[in-house]
Amino acid sequence: MNLLYKSTRSNDKTVTASQAILKGLAEDGGLFVPETLPALNVSMEALSKMSYQEVAYEVMKLFFTDFTEEELKNCIAKAYDSKFDTEEIAPLVKADGAYYLELFHGSTIAFKDMALSILPHLLTTAAKKNNIKNEIVILTATSGDTGKAALAGFADVEGTKIIVFYPKNGVSPVQERQMVTQKGKNTYVVGIKGNFDDAQSGVKAMFNDKELAGKMDQKGFQFSSANSINIGRLVPQVVYYVYAYAKLLADGEIKDGEKINVVVPTGNFGNILAAYYAKNMGLPVNKLICASNENKVLFDFFETGKYDRNREFILTSSPSMDILISSNLERLIYKIADNDAAACKGLMDALAAKGEYTITESMKEQLADFAGGYASEDNTKEAIKSLYDKTGYVLDTHTAVASYVCRKYKEDTKDETKTLVASTASPYKFARSVMTAIDPSYDAMSDFELVDKLCEISKTAVPNAIEEIRTASVLHDTVCDKTEMKAAVEKILAI
Template sequence: MTTYHSTRSRNESLTSKQAILEGIAQDGGLFVRDDVAAGAPSLEQLLAGTYQDRARLVLGHLLDDFTAEEISTCVEAAYGANFDSKLITPVTPCGQDWTLELWHGPTSAFKDVALQMLPQLMRVSRAGDGRRVMIVTATSGDTGKAALEGFADVEGTGVTVFYPHGKVSDIQRLQMATQRGANVAVCAIEGNFDDAQSEVKRIFADEALRARLAERNVVLSSANSINVGRLVPQVTYYFDAYAQLAAAGALKPGDAIDFCVPTGNFGDVLAGYYAKLMGLPVRTLVVASNANDVLTDFITTGTYDRRRPFHKTISPSMDILVSSNLERLLFYLSDGDCELVSSLMADLAEKGAYTVPPTLLTRLHETFACGRADDAATRETIRAVWDEHHVLLDPHTAVARHVLDARPADGVARVCLSTASPYKFSADVLAALGHDVSGMGGFACMDALSELTGTEPPAALSALRDAEERFDDVVSVSDMNRYAEDSAVRVLA
């Protein structure tokens, strides 16, 4: 059985079930296993069957202390009628390239693929444990709703979501504010996503808080992609995209493939790297950033420097300056050098920046490329792709499409990951198509976008106009710890 340990040390040795419940390592690192490739199913096996079949193989390999029966039960519960496509994550053409649509789940964002699965994995992991679990999560817009939807009214589990006040779209805010369930809490914070994420990490590191909650038989965990149970399910759709393209005759098994990924916290693109380690013939993973282009600079130079202005953009889920999952990539590129990773993370915390050794940068460039798009380029891409291909993109996908279009095509199949329905960002998409949205509310924009393009918004988003808002709390960053504890006591009473 494979064990998990921190990216920063090997002091802890946990099963995947334990790692999923813990969320983050005691030393602040993220849980990893040493050899992702060892014992992986063959590419032939992973290309056969359905999305659900591939999910069983991927999860069974990376979370190997779960029984085959447990994995099958989780897959059946996570990927069914709650997705509006039988393919779960369909691949569609867009010009000479392809789009991987990851937004057919209940909250119309790619986070659903993992956050419909994570509650199932946690349910199995805590079977017979007796403890209750309090999920505390920071969101830049989509994770929050997907976590709330996935964990709402799950027995023995509570959820508290923090999001940056005024820095998510109207629809994203409404999705969270109207969430049903007796075990959920939602709160805006006076700051940006990085502030929220950093404070959530401090909450997990607060031993006094953990002790107080332990007295109530409550353990903290996370639904962010720092949780390995959030990351692993995302690996499946890379294999599935390849299988769909092979079935369509767009490539032959064994051919190389490129993926371009709109990136914020680095979890989505890291899942592609896991797929590569497991044998998917990925040539290049292109990291697409918006104006918050810390990853573009890092991949180009090897220096990660968060000491820069924070930009509020029309692709808010990418408005991040501290990409937590990059730590896992550093672990693998350094051949598991926990001491190096720990040193780099200490530099980031203390100095706001770090520089990787030249050998590590060379290895990074073997797989990763990068590009950026500011808001003007994003708007132009939305308009151009609609005019030329009649494909409607949300602003995050448009960032990736702009970056992909700037790269010369050479015959290798190229897939752009589409991370959200354009209707989650109706105002910005409508404006990009040349419509004056002055004075228009979110639903007026949604209706106008539908009429203009002849497309239909997801039913769950349309239904928000009649939903009651339940949550309007706003706290300072320094008050998040208290709010999280009070929520745990209240919703798990």
């Protein structure tokens, strides 16, 4: 039976999975959600004997029901291959009583690779299924990691172009260098004078611009998205939570059916939403712990039921979480509003108009699955140093936020449930912040001296993604004001 998708803001239209992947964003500005969340129909015992690719098929086939078995397995095989530097794809490391799920072994050393390795294949397959003749233009905003992972995934993919906007002074030096050195005839990178929320709002506005859509169609183009607003990004993220549980079972770390807690460093909410979807599909999860940095809009939401982006935007050492408008939260709001699209639209309209909204008491009661926590910059540094001193294991700045929140949650609640921490980026991606947390004297070193020192103290190999940019030439140097994003796109596409 086909699982259909509808918008979080209206119930009048349904689309297939492939259509939802192609569109990225619904025409009314809402996000596509499945009409029902499917239940896992394979036992954990069976999943525990499967490879990552096999687990991916068992999960994704439940969501992408209009893809044939051959089509989906082909997409999975092309995505999860030798571009990952470990055979397991997502290894588990036990350190100081928690299980770190390493999601950074792909070609751009961040968790976005887990979904953006497969999205281009899902998208091009979806285009063929729907007889799309237009060239697909991937339009994406990034807070640092999505951009490079999307660029790498779509580089030179036939029938596509990709345009990435990023905040010029709001990403790490390595993140920026990874993007501006990206090869590929169909890749375009634009820095904006503004923050991530400005970039994300500009991209959403272009998706909803009917005049722009008309001009593009005349020239043979149409937009799609690689951000986690695309259901083709979100569903592959569900996979690694199911895989991690199955792996813990296979390793004898948990018993079948034993509940675990999951801690996720969170900015745009997609990664923790994937864990919530996994729980709703039947994965034995107790608490979903949402870890914020000093931009703690999500922590405040879980504490009070009020979402308020009217606050100072803080640049931190965990830039991929420097976000005040968490787009994927809309999918959760829709779910806890009992799939009431009108209620969800009202709250999203309030957010757009006033920068805030407050959920009802009955909606708040449905957030019992979640707990929130946040880490200051000092807490983040301390988490990196203390875990390294204790175990020799080195965390990046985002995972360190989750590590601190995990430890504090255990101290405050005395909850001894075994805990999975989503480790979202390689420490090499944020070498300066990581190394100066371990020893402030390292700050005198150059960026690549720090990389080599990190290799020495962590006893891990420098990833290819870092080696590649040591001497790579800058290929993208366009910068525009946040108000000029549409003009930049029109110039790139010559429309």
